[in-house]
Amino acid sequence: MSAALPRPAIDAVLALLRPDLQAFAGYSSARSAALNGEVWLNANELAWANPADAAGTSRRYPEPQPSGLRAALADLYEVAPEQVLVGRGSDEAIDLLVRAFCRPGIDAVLATPPVFGMYAVSARLQGAPLLEVPLIETEAGLMVDIDAVIRSARDNAARLVFLCSPSNPAGSEIALADVVRTAQALQGQAVVVVDEAYIEFSSQASAATLLTGHDNVAVLRTLSKAHALAAARVGTLLAAAPLIAALRRCQAPYPVPTPCAELALAALQPAALAQTRARVAEVCQQRSALAQSLAALPGVRRVYPSAGNYLLVRFDDAQAAFEALLAAGVVVRDQRAAPQLYDALRISIGSADDNQRVLAALSARSAAA
Structure with a gap:
């Protein structure tokens, strides 16, 4: 399980957030406070169940971050629960990262086409400049040019660098040593986001193993692929706990519906x-x-x-x-x-x-x- 990063490292990565969001408190929902009671009248929910919901389990708002699911995902990915942000697939995490870190017209997003299109879509919706460093054709396949990624990110004010490994659609991988090299080269400038939607089909270790020593590394995981829960829309961002807390303040109040959380939790049981x-x-x-x-x-x-x-x-x-x-x-x-x-x-x-x-x-x- 990942250990905490030193305070100076945390301060450095939080300084990369948009200045107007660094002290942003976000929305405090009715489920945000840890309150106990028997009669719940704080969320304007209906006192009766919907006829289609005989058990009445859906009339209450869900936990903002379902604690049982969060703990199970932390165990699966071998990180601490406070390093886990659960959301509506990896797409929501990508959008949150771009909105939280990139000022329109100033802070750039870097991607390596041909690759998953949501990095570019999120950048465009935020008005963030998009930098593209194309994959290069080699005998081993279509591979990321790490030196070119670092040069482009440094020269063009990249705030987020998305590295997809295994890459979609190329199928190629990025060595963890190259992720480390990128993170070190861009320390204090950019967050390196490793998208591991397909890592279960790879023999390579997860970049989540790098979180302890590298404050500017974040990892995307999902239950949509190997776990066969694409319709449940459960994705996870793994990062330093203070960064997760900052992104949580930017997230919609109830990102994971209770039925989806329950299904995901059942899918994470040993059998x-x-x-x-x-x-x-x-x-x-x-x-x-x-x-x-x-x-x-x-x-x-x-x-x-x-x-x-x-x-x-x-x-x-x-x-x-x-x-x-x-x-x-x-x-x-x-x-x-x-x-x-x-x-x-x-x-x-x-x-x-x-x-x-x-x-x-x-x-x-x-x-x-």
């Missing part, structure tokens, strides 16, 4: 976690088999190595491949509008039957061509 680990292992096995089979098909230019639950694939004719899959009832992600990916599709790893359907559709297209 459910054991099943999740088994399914992750199966996905990794299927990923390897599908990659090998795709690479052998005519018309496939390249299958990129992947540490996620998907494969990025280049085709001689991506449009024909996309249409052939769709005709077979298989929907994949068309990546051709993304930088550098004019001929690429991203294929999520499904069940063995799903993956065979992909191969059959593409094989039939090749035979007909």
Whole structure:
């Protein structure tokens, strides 16, 4: 479990917050105060349950940060509960970070395209300058150019640097040593945010292990992918406790609905976690088999190595491949509008039957061509 950072380090990272938010108290909801009672008349809730809610469990506002879920997530990610912010998927955490750290027109957000589009969307909505350092094509795959990231961030007033590892859609990883190097180079200037939405499908250790010694590192995690709870919208930001407290003051009062929190907590019990680990292992096995089979098909230019639950694939004719899959009832992600990916599709790893359907559709297209 991560230890507390020294006070000077905490002061340094909090100084990166927007000046007008550094003393911001936020909204104090009816559930913010730790009060005890038997008759609750402080939140303007109805005294009777909705007819659709026989148990009456939904008439009360939820905990702003569900304590049981927060503790379970802290245990899962091996950090302290006060280092955990729970929200509506990773998307909310990204938006909170951009709004809290970036002054419109002044403080920049850096991303590494082709990559998850919400970094750019959040920057645009905040009016923050967007810096893009493209991934570079290598024998190992589409990789982050860490030296270029550091140079661009230093030269262009970056306040947030988003490093996606495993990268979506490229599937490539960023070594923890490179995360450390980036954080050290940008100490006192920027927060380095490592998006680990797909880390469960990787053999690499989490950047959460870096929180103790690096005050300007934050980590995004989610239950949407490996834990199969995409509809529950439960994501987590891991960071130094004072930074989490500051972001909590900027967050909406009740970010996690009670049914979603209860579902997530149930999914984090030992038996459910054991099943999740088994399914992750199966996905990794299927990923390897599908990659090998795709690479052998005519018309496939390249299958990129992947540490996620998907494969990025280049085709001689991506449009024909996309249409052939769709005709077979298989929907994949068309990546051709993304930088550098004019001929690429991203294929999520499904069940063995799903993956065979992909191969059959593409094989039939090749035979007909």
